[in-house]
Amino acid sequence: MKKIILCTGGTGGHIFPMIAxxxxxxxxxxxxxxxxxxxxxxxxxxxDLTIIPAESPYRKKGIIHLIKSIFIIFISMIKSFFIIAFFRPNVVVGSGGYVSFPVLMIARFLKIRFFLYETNSVLGRVNQLFLPHCYKLLTGYELVSPFPDTLKDKMIHVGQLVRSQFIKINEEGLFYRKTSKQEEPLNVLILGGSQGAKVFGEKLPEKFLLLTKKNVKLSLSQQVQENQIKEVGSYYENNIKASQINEKNIGFDFMLFTFSNQIEDFVKKADIVICRSGSSTLSELASANKPFIAVPLKNSLDNHQYHNAKYYADQDCCWLVEDDQEMSFKIERILENVYRTRILLNHKIENLIKLKRGNPIDNFINQITK
Structure with a gap:
């Protein structure tokens, strides 16, 4: 039995692989x-969970924020020292996020072997900093950039770590849909990632209702931000009432939510998913063999969300739609085509199945417990 510390940032993209x-x-x-x-x-x-303060020096500009973030990092380093000194781990694993910085710094100071895990196709700032000093860098994608040639021997591709409930969707056979009858609604899941996506709640509702006027039947499960739930819900309800007054059967229903710890229940039901392009979101959908429309966050650090989505798009596993003025129109067109020609879903599913290689978690554990 080994003692192992997993240190990671607090957003879903960082924490979900470490939960797995x-x-x-x-x-x-x-x-x-x-x-x-x-x-x-x-x-x-x-x-066994420990919370320590974390602050990115890049999140805001200004000398006051810089001083504050340095002070918080210093406090976190002191706390990390005592945590590691008392726990006495054999191995430390850092998966990015600024909370990893003080833990990895103390692990290096105490000469404890540590591994890095990079879930994105672009190497994160903390992982870049500690790459020369780590034992190995384990990666979710085969190619990660920027990566110096002199350190290539440190990189090992293990694959994306995915929570077991998403793998079970695949095992239970709930992922594969043959061409459905035209009168069946298209089940659409809209995800904004662990932090939500305001733009999806602003731009997409109008397009969903326009599709119903083209006789496209939709059943939506839509994640919105807390301050959007009333506005988006009222928009849908008012349009449904107006359609009923005109005696039109628009074939539309919706459910809104802000956060769910059982997101796999929504994924099981979905025919297609509209989502941001964090590595955790995409890898879990890919593991469940769910076709998705990836909309990268355009101001993500080092544009990593675009590169994550491009990996799947290049292998024809998803639709890649950039977050620009044409975004909602492109999504509307894709959904209409998929509704009328469901075999398009099967093509994406078949390509997602081809991506599966080995068992990433077993590969990972074998590396860190040698």
Missing amino acids: LYEELKENHKVKIITDNRAIKYLDQID
Whole structure:
């Protein structure tokens, strides 16, 4: 039995792969997760959890924010020192996010072997900083950039770590849909990632209702931000009432939500998913063999969301739509085509199945427990 620390940022893209790893490791090892307070809502099943403060020096400009972030990092380093000194881990795994910085810094200072995990196709800032000092960099994608040739021997591709409930969607056979009858509604799931996507709630509702006027039947499960739920819900309800007054059967229903710890239930039901392009979101949908329309966040750090989505688009596993003025029109067109020709879904599913290689979690555990 080894003692292992997993340190990670608090957003879904960082924390979900570490939850998947934790669930497998805890059977045979003593495991602690260190993260920041954004992750608390995801971690109700974690036995050994420590929260430390984290602050990105790049999030805001100005000398006051810089001084504040340096002070928070210093406090986190002191806390990390005592955590590591008392826990005495054999191995530390960092999967990015600024909360990883103080933990990895102390691990290096105490000469504890540490691994890095990069889920994105673009190497994150903290991982770039610690790459020369880590034992190995384990990656979700085969190619990661920027990556110096002198350190190529440190990189090992293990694949994307995915929570077991998404793998079970695949195992249960709920992923594959043959061409459906035209009168069946298209089940559409709209995800904004762990932090929501305001633009989806602003631009897409009008297009969904326009599709109903073209006799496209939709059943929506839509994630919106907390301050949008009333506005978007009223917009749909008012248009449905107007259609009923005109005695039109528009074939439209919707359900809105802000956050769910059982997102896999929505994924099971969906025929197609509209989503941002965080690595965790895309890898979990790919594992469940769910076709998706990827809309990268245009101001993501180092444009990593675009490169994540392009990996799947290049292999014809998804539709890649950039977040610009034409975004909602392109999504409307894709949904209409898919509704009328459902075999398009099967083509994407077949290509997603071809991506599957080995068992990423087993590969990962074999590397860190040698």
